[in-house]
Amino acid sequence: xxxxxxxxxxxxxxxxxxxxxxxxxxxxxxxxxxxxxxxxxxxxxxxxxxxxxxxxxxxxxxxxxxxxxxxxxxxxxxxxxxxxxxxxxxxxxxxxxxxxxxxxxxxxxxxxxxxxxxxxxxxxxxxxxxxxxxxxxxxxxxxxxxxxxxxxxxxxxxxxxxxxxxxxxxxxxxxxxxxxxxxxxxxxxxxxxxxxxxxxxxxxxxxxxxxxxxxxxxxxxxxxxxxxxxxxxxxxxxxxxxxxxxxxxxxxxxxxxxxxxxxxxxxxxxxxxxxxxxxxxxxxxxxxxxxxxxxxxxxxxxxxxxxxxxxxxxxxxxxxxxxxxxxxxxxx
Amino acid sequence: xxxxxxxxxxxxxxxxxxxxxxxxxxxxxxxxxxxxxxxxxxxxxxxxxxxxxxxxxxxxxxxxxxxxxxxxxxxxxxxxxxxxxxxxxxxxxxxxxxxxxxxxxxxxxxxxxxxxxxxxxxxxxxxxxxxxxxxxxxxxxxxxxxxxxxxxxxxxxxxxxxxxxxxxxxxxxxxxxxxxxxxxxxxxxxxxxxxxxxxxxxxxxxxxxxxxxxxxxxxxxxxxxxxxxxxxxxxxxxxxxxxxxxxxxxxxxxxxxxxxxxxxxxxxxxxxxxxxxxxxxxxxxxxxxxxxxxxxxxxxxxxxxxxxxxxxxxxxxxxxxxxxxxxxxxxx
DNA sequence: CTGAAAGCGCTTACAG
DNA sequence: CTGAAAGCGCTTACAG
Numbered sequence: 144x145x146x147x148x149x150x151x152x153x154x155x156x157x158x159x160x161x162x163x164x165x166x167x168x169x170x171x172x173x174x175x176x177x178x179x180x181x182x183x184x185x186x187x188x189x190x191x192x193x194x195x196x197x198x199x200x201x202x203x204x205x206x207x208x209x210x211x212x213x214x215x216x217x218x219x220x221x222x223x224x225x226x227x228x229x230x231x232x233x234x235x236x237x238x239x240x241x242x243x244x245x246x247x248x249x250x251x252x253x254x255x256x257x258x259x260x261x262x263x264x265x266x267x268x269x270x271x272x273x274x275x276x277x278x279x280x281x282x283x284x285x286x287x288x289x290x291x292x293x294x295x296x297x298x299x300x301x302x303x304x305x306x307x308x309x310x311x312x313x314x315x316x317x318x319x320x321x322x323x324x325x326x327x328x329x330x331x332x333x334x335x336x337x338x339x340x341x342x343x344x345x346x347x348x349x350x351x352x353x354x355x356x357x358x359x360x361x362x363x364x365x366x367x368x369x370x371x372x373x374x375x376x377x378x379x380x381x382x383x384x385x386x387x388x389x390x391x392x393x394x395x396x397x398x399x400x401x402x403x404x405x406x407x408x409x410x411x412x413x414x415x416x417x418x419x420x421x422x423x424x425x426x427x428x429x430x431x432x433x434x435x436x437x438x439x440x441x442x443x444x445x446x447x448x449x450x451x452x453x454x455x456x457x458x459x460x461x462x463x464x465x466x467x468x469x470x471x472x473x474x475x
Numbered sequence: 476x477x478x479x480x481x482x483x484x485x486x487x488x489x490x491x492x493x494x495x496x497x498x499x500x501x502x503x504x505x506x507x508x509x510x511x512x513x514x515x516x517x518x519x520x521x522x523x524x525x526x527x528x529x530x531x532x533x534x535x536x537x538x539x540x541x542x543x544x545x546x547x548x549x550x551x552x553x554x555x556x557x558x559x560x561x562x563x564x565x566x567x568x569x570x571x572x573x574x575x576x577x578x579x580x581x582x583x584x585x586x587x588x589x590x591x592x593x594x595x596x597x598x599x600x601x602x603x604x605x606x607x608x609x610x611x612x613x614x615x616x617x618x619x620x621x622x623x624x625x626x627x628x629x630x631x632x633x634x635x636x637x638x639x640x641x642x643x644x645x646x647x648x649x650x651x652x653x654x655x656x657x658x659x660x661x662x663x664x665x666x667x668x669x670x671x672x673x674x675x676x677x678x679x680x681x682x683x684x685x686x687x688x689x690x691x692x693x694x695x696x697x698x699x700x701x702x703x704x705x706x707x708x709x710x711x712x713x714x715x716x717x718x719x720x721x722x723x724x725x726x727x728x729x730x731x732x733x734x735x736x737x738x739x740x741x742x743x744x745x746x747x748x749x750x751x752x753x754x755x756x757x758x759x760x761x762x763x764x765x766x767x768x769x770x771x772x773x774x775x776x777x778x779x780x781x782x783x784x785x786x787x788x789x790x791x792x793x794x795x796x797x798x799x800x801x802x803x804x805x806x807x
Numbered sequence: 808c809t810g811a812a813a814g815c816g817c818t819t820a821c822a823g
Numbered sequence: 824c825t826g827a828a829a830g831c832g833c834t835t836a837c838a839g
Contacts, residue, residue, distance in 0.1 A: 156825075157827080159825075159827085160824090160826080169824080169825090170824065171824070172825085175824080194831090197832065200831075257832090
């Protein structure tokens with residue numbers, strides 16, 4: 144491996160001068176600089192980033208935790224974060240937790256050392272318990288895509304899921320639906336509260352009995368929950384699913400039952416994934432500004448790194464918006 | 476930041492002893508070890524991995540290039556690679572190229588330094604031109620998911636795409652189909668050659684005119700290409716799509732045309748993505764051993780790192796297998 | 808089993 | 824504008 148010292152010898156200067164040429168922080172005489180650059184080219188010198196990190200105390204790497212990378216939401220988040228990071232000259236160290244707390248803990252422990260300048264934690268599954276591990280950490284931490292109440296110590300940039308649910312509810316209300324049913328995956332989902340709020344505004348109540356829990360946020364989970372919902376409340380004219388994937392399952396269940404969507408049953412979903420566009424009918428869904436979220440979180444992180452201080456623990460809520468497609472129609 | 480030196484002072488030993496305790500490479504007297512561990516706990520000492528990397532010459536990090544992370548195929552690849560890596564005590568530095576050559580080049584240049592012990596390059600899009608950059612690289616490189624001819628210098632563990640196409644063709648042949656049509660995304664896809672080979676075995680030819688190119692490997696691309704194919708060859712009883720996503724588009728096009736799948740048209744696809752399972756009818760498709768591929772590639776890489784020599788440039792081809800579902804049926 | 812020394816390849820003040 | 828020195832926090836032989 145060719146080092147700075149080798150370049151210096153070849154150029155007839157000391158390695159400090161090579162360092163100066165590379166960093167550009169100190170002016171170097173043009174002739175000298177030319178000689179140095181020539182030596183670099185001839186030798187094919189590439190700086191050792193590990194050595195630089197040790198000397199500067201910065202690895203120019205940001206760690207990112209996501210539950211998984213195999214859903215469109217988190218995949219987009221990762222790619223957007225990587226883009227934003229690259230623009231700032233940082234690299235991405237990826238850790239997928241698979242919603243496994245123990246796994247998350249291990250990864251977290253591995254990063255606590257100087258190998259990362261900052262940490263972006265996207266998604267609260269499996270990780271919340273281990274956040275205290277980060278307490279005595281030196282580097283900035285930002286939370287995002289946080290659906291549950293977030294620890295106040297960390298800044299969080301997330302989505303107003305409650306508002307997303309509200310938009311879904313308001314949409315159905317405007318279409319005239321009163322008798323509705325809800326498919327949710329975790330019990331206490333802010334999307335459900337928001338949905339209820341929209342109905343409450345019109346003096347209507349969405350009773351607990353109208354809310355059906357899916358065993359898991361999957362197509363299968365959606366099918367079963369929807370079957371149950373339609374059986375329990377056959378008079379419902381609309382259905383809200385807290386996740387697109389549940390709604391796609393509901394579409395299938397409706398078809399199996401001989402219901403036509405949206406004529407017999409309007410379906411509104413949340414998260415607006417590509418799968419919703421592929422479904423037939425195409426899904427009306429609440430779109431999430433997740434790319435903006437990633438970008439903003441990275442901005443906060445980079446600002447904190449460069450500012451030399453932890454990002455201030457503020458809370459930023461991004462607003463989703465509803466996209467009406469073919470799965471909802473006015474109540475006739 | 477608390478250093479090894481701090482721990483040593485607290486424990487009344489030198490830092491070498493602390494190092495010995497941590498590495499376990501040199502035996503340490505139990506009493507001493509206990510004192511050291513106590514000091515570590517009291518101080519909350521965490522080793523600086525950057526310093527360790529500089530001293531050892533290994534960052535215990537592997538870089539991975541993928542075109543994107545937002546398709547199930549590559550998402551799985553990344554997660555599996557991460558798992559395999561973690562089992563060996565390595566971390567994952569992720570670079571998504573977005574099929575953008577310039578972007579790939581930049582990332583590649585950023586890794587050429589000591590920040591990574593090895594490199595896994597998955598997917599040939601956008602990168603092939605820049606592979607020479609890696610020539611004088613010190614660390615091991617393995618290529619995977621390589622559909623085009625791979626440079627001989629690097630070991631490659633990939634999938635036998637030609638065989639995948641063959642399986643699709645043989646499936647249709649066994650069902651009695653003779654008059655078929657093909658949807659492909661890149662012009663020269665080994666899947667198409669394999670598909671043809673299956674027909675050739677029975678003395679049948681799949682003419683060029685039966686192969687329709689999709690503008691892009693997307694749902695939309697599949698719809699258009701399938702419309703064109705059905706118009707050009709209305710007598711075809713079966714269709715092969717080189718990618719699930721094209722096949723899902725074909726399903727839509729068939730529905731629009733009033734064709735029933737599989738009664739009027741059998742559809743067989745390749746890649747077996749989750750979307751194919753969600754489609755109606757569910758897609759018969761060729762499943763790829765992509766997780767095994769990632770795992771094997773990482774195994775090669777770790778072996779090379781630990782062995783201290785570049786992975787030998789061998790070529791490993793993993794076999795796909797066909798999964799029959801509802802989109803294909805015998806010719807009546 | 809434990810300690811003194813040198814070194815990994817850079818950067819950062821600090822003289823000249 | 825350029826060079827000598829110290830240091831980043833670890834590990835690795837090598838004595839004792």
